[in-house]
Amino acid sequence: MADMIQIEHLKKCFGDLCAVNDLSFRVKEGELFAFLGVNGAGKSTTINIICGQLKKDGGNVKICETDLDKEPDLIKRSLGVVFQGSVLDKDLTVKDNLESRAALYGIHGTKFKERLSELARLLDFEDLLRRPVGKLSGGQKRRIDIARALLHKPKILILDEPTTGLDPQTRTLLWGVVEKLRKQENLTVFLTTHYMEEAADADFVIILDHGKIAAEGTPLTLKNTYTGDFITLYGVSEDDIKKLGKPYERIRDAFRVSVPDTHAATELIIKNPDMFRDYEITKGKMDDVFLAVTGKSIGITGGEQ
Amino acid sequence: MNELFALTKRNTKLYFKDKGMFFSSLITPVILLVLYSTFLKKVYDDSFRSALLAAGADISDSVLNGCVGGQLVSSLLAVSCVTVAFCSNLLMIKDKTSGAIHDLTITPVRFGVLGFSYYLSTLFSTLIVSFCAALVSLLYLAVVGWYLTAADVALLILDVFLLTMFGTALSSCINFFLTTDGQASAVGTIVSAGYGFICGAYMPISNFGNGLKNVLSFLPGTYGTSLLRNHFLRGTFAEMKNQGFPNEVVEAIRESVDCNLEFFGTKVEIGAMYLIICASILLLIGIYITMNIIAGKKRK
Known part of the structure; x- marks a missing residue:
C-alpha cells in the first residue's frame, strides 16, 4: 500500500509553546487512521498544516507523494475536509453552498449537477437542496458538510471530530457512507475523534500528547501493550474472587477481574x-x-479529565 | 474566471440575504438625506441668500434651490458612496469570524482571486445603493430646481461610479486587517463620522486654513466631492450667469463650494481630478490584491 500522507519531523511552535514537536508518521492508502489526543495535543495544528492553512516551522509533509512546499494547490485537490463545526454559509441554500464550493475546484455546469445528484443520493439529502443550511438540524448539516468535502472526489478525507453532538442514527449513516467510500473508492480517512469506540475501528491509531506521539499502533497492539485483559465472572461470591488474589471490581451481577494478558487469564x-x-x-x-498512555481520560469535549 | 464569478455570486447573495448588512448600508444615505433636507437646507439657504444680498444680487427661488440642492446632494453622494462601501464590505470579516474562510482557502483558489471577489461583490452592492441615492438626489433636484443637462447627468453617474469604486477599494484595504465584528463596527463608525469632514462634504475645504487645505489636497476623496459639486452645480451657475450675475460673484460661489480645488496653489482641472481618482482606485486595488497574495504566501 502506498503512503498517502508522509510526515517527517514536523514542527510548529507558537512563541515558546511547541504545539507540534518532531512529529513523524505515515498514513497508508485506504486506511482508516485515527489521530487522538486531548484538546491542545496538536491535532488541529497538524491538520491545519496538512491542509495548507498554517505554515510549518520545520519538517516535511508529503501528500500522495507530493511535497506540500512545492505543490500546495495540487495537494488541496487531493484533500477533502470535514471541519469540527459546519463552516458552510448558513444563509445560502444547500445547493448554492455546494455550487459555490464546487466551482473552486473547477466543477460547474453539468459536471456539478451530476456530482450533486450522486452525493445527494449517497448522503440522502435530495429533499434538502433548496433549504438554507442555517435551518437544517445538526445531523442534516453534517451530511452536507461531508458532501462538500467529497465534491471534488478527494483521495484523502480528513474528518475532524465529525460525529461530536450527533444522534446515533446520523452517526451510523455517516460511518456507513465513509465505509462505503473506503470500500468502493479506496478512500483514505484521517480521523480525529473523542469517541474511543470510533477509534477502536481504525486500522491504525496515533495518540498525541503535547505535540508528540505518545503511542501508536493498531487498536489491538495498543490494547495489548497498554491495557490488560478483563475476566467477567458470574455466579460467584466476593470471597471466592478475593481468593484469586487479583484486582477486581464489582459490577451489577458479576465481578470484573483484571489480568495482565490473555495468557494470565488462561492460567487463572x-x-x-x-x-x-x-x-x-x-x-x-x-x-x-488512552488513559494509560496520557494519564488523562478523554471526554466528549476533548478536555482533560 | 469561473472561480471569481462563483465567489462574487456567493458574496453578493450573502450580502442580500443578510438583512442587517443590507439595511445598515441603506440607512446612511437615508439619514443624510433627511438631515440635509430638514436641517442643513435652511442654513445653506439663508447663508446663500444673505451672501448674495450683501453682493447686491437678487436671485430667484428656483436658482437658489437648485444651487443649495446641488450642494446638498453632491455632499450626500460624496459621503454615502464611501461610507456605504464600508458598511457593505463586511463579508470578508464575517467569513473570518464564522470560519467560512477556512473552507474557501482549503480549495486551490488563489488568494488574489478570493480577495478580488470580495471587492467585486461589495462594488456591486454598493453601486446599487449609490445609484439609488443618486436617483433620489436627481428626483429631489427635479422638484426643487433642475438645471442639469444630459451630459451633466452622465458625468454624475460616472462620478458616482468612480467614487464607489474608490470607497470600495479603500474599505477593502482597511477591512482586510480586521478580524472581529467589533473592529468592523468601530471602523464603520469612525468613517461615517469623519469622512464627510475630510472630503469636504460637511464643510467646504475652502473654509479651512491653508495648512489643512494642503493636507486635505493629498486625499483623493476631496477630488471626488469636487467632481460631484462641479457637475451638480454647473447648470445652476450657467443659469446665474444667464440671469445677469457678475462673473466674479459666480466664481466666488464656485470657490466657496469647492468647485475649484488647488494643490499647493495650483488649480486642479477636472481632467486631473478624474486622473487622481482613477489612479487612486488602481493603486488601492493593487495594494489590496497584493496584501491578499502575501497573506496566502505566508500560510504556505
Missing part, C-alpha cells in the same frame, strides 16, 4: 476450574489505552 482459569463456570474474557478498551 486452569488453576481454578470450579470457579470459572460462567465467564467472559475481554480486551481493555481504547478509553483504557
